[in-house]
Amino acid sequence: MSILKGILHHWNKTTKSYDTIHPETESAQITDWHQGIVNTLTSDSLLAKMIQKVFSAAGLKYNIEQNGYICFGKNFGGLILQWGNMSVGSGRTEAFSYPVTMSKVLFATANPISGSNGRENNRVVSPSSSECQVYNGSNDTSNMLILLLGLA
Known part of the structure; x- marks a missing residue:
């Protein structure tokens, strides 16, 4: 049985080279799930923005x-x-x-x-x-x- 693994290549303008990203091991680059849900609402990740939009649509406000x-x-x-x-x-x-x-x-x-x-x-x-x-x-x-x- 084989497992399909994805490797992404991203052009880095600063170093003028490709960065290799392994999505299954570098979740910190695309989400904040590795830090836990507690920090989610205060971060600027995609998940935090989605949760804030759901709260906003439901009329929830918090501090x-x-x-x-x-x-x-x-x-x-x-x-x-x-x-x-x-x-x-x-x-x-x-x-x-x-x-x-x-x-x-x-x-x-x-x-x-x-x-x-x-x-x-x-x-x-x-x-x-x-x-x-x-x-x-x-x-x-x-x-x-x-x-x-x-x-x-």
């Missing part, structure tokens, strides 16, 4: 940062998932501004990532379309994770 969001678009009823973190002093209430404004907040919670003894004393107070107040009822400063679910 995967420390304070980020995923807008699921009209196909999902305009659902938005947002998150962020901030430090809140003991017994204090601090304002948290959303990455994206929402017409309606469905769910909001604040949980300590570090530094808090009592989770039951932390809460989100009076969420609006663009910000909420985060209260830290514990006896020490806490790094809080804020999660929000709402509609565009």
Whole structure:
């Protein structure tokens, strides 16, 4: 049994010679699959561009940062998932501004990532379309994770 293998020759203007490319072994030259899917959305590869076009056509928008969001678009009823973190002093209430404004907040919670003894004393107070107040009822400063679910 024989296996057909392809070899591509590409003219390199800089060296004025042919580069030999073996597609089955040099996937790094044509895709980013060798790096894994995690880096796909931030690269400029063909696969990343295709995924971004599919997200765009479906109405999905995202920002995967420390304070980020995923807008699921009209196909999902305009659902938005947002998150962020901030430090809140003991017994204090601090304002948290959303990455994206929402017409309606469905769910909001604040949980300590570090530094808090009592989770039951932390809460989100009076969420609006663009910000909420985060209260830290514990006896020490806490790094809080804020999660929000709402509609565009």
